[in-house]
Amino acid sequence: MSTHHSPASPTASKRAAWPSLRVADWTATRDTLHMWTQIVGKLRLAHAPLLNHWWQVTLYVTPRGLTTGSVPYRDGAFDAEFDFIGHRLLIRSSDGTSREVPLEPKSVAAFYAETMEALDALSIHADFQQRPNEVEPSIPFAEDDQHASYDAEAVHLFWRQLLQANRVMGCFRAHFTGKVSPVHFFWGGMDLACTRFSGRSAPPHPGGVPNCGDWVMVEGYSRELSSCGFWPGGGEEGAFYAYAYPEPDGFADHPVGPEGAYYSTENGQFLLPYETVRTARDPDGALTKFLRTTYEAAAEHGDWDRAHLEDDPKRWRLK
Structure with a gap:
């Protein structure tokens, strides 16, 4: 006997696209990721010219995660993308080189060190305030072992x-x-x-x-x-x-x-x-x-x- 499976209705399909994620179930990861996005966002802040209302510092949603978009650097450019499918931070330079930082359970201090090392390998210098904004307390990135979760x-x-x-x-x-x-x-x-x-x-x-x-x-x-x-x-x-x-x-x-x-x-x-x-x-x-x-x-x-x-x-x- 065969069983017929009817396709999901358009309404059910639309609702399935919106996932459930309880804040309480990922607060530690969320707070760690928040600090990671601040580090990457400050890379753009360090090099992009000021736009009204700080539009030049933001990240954008991509088919795989969040990106800085193209950031001008000297006579070229670079970008950095959080890949939330492959779980990596990918930094690419217009000279054809790239480096990756794995996204896995690690402290903000470790992520910061690995990201700076990747930038050094690409000969990208980034001078920015090395602590987070809009949070209290503001723990310097290099000293933050408190936030270390990644689900x-x-x-x-x-x-x-x-x-x-x-x-x-x-x-x-x-x-x-x-x-x-x-x-x-x-x-x-x-x-x-x-x-x-x-x-x-x-x-x-x-x-x-x-x-x-x-x-x-x-x-x-x-x-x-x-x-x-x-x-x-x-x-x-x-x-x-x-x-x-x-x-x-x-x-x-x-x-x-x-x-x-x-x-x-x-x-x-x-x-x-x-x-x-x-x-x-x-x-x-x-x-x-x-x-x-x-x-x-x-x-x-x-x-x-x-x-x-x-x-x-x-x-x-x-x-």
């Missing part, structure tokens, strides 16, 4: 979360024709973010972020904005967030979706638990609704010129 399966699942968030946020980004950031990974806070701007200046940011100069925040928030992203902390499985700077009157009370999204007074932003998206009948639609309605909260109450800032990314398809 390869958990890291792979985290990358799959980023892959889905990056895809949906990228589609959301396409509807905005005003100034808008890439969808990029900020290693300071360990979050994937995308930011839209109204075109107007903003009041100086008060700063106050641990081990990060107030001037860094002043540059980051120098223009009126609406930002959204994903952070692997908060809630059971991480959370999507959205905020406005400066926050206009009425923003926090604006109705947003989907069900499960709420304004956190403690955090000063809207939050949507990752698991709410993952378990939704249409995860893409649920996250898109959150991104759209929270942006509308900023744009409507902040009196943005929406007619000149938004457009349909499919506007040329009928031509």
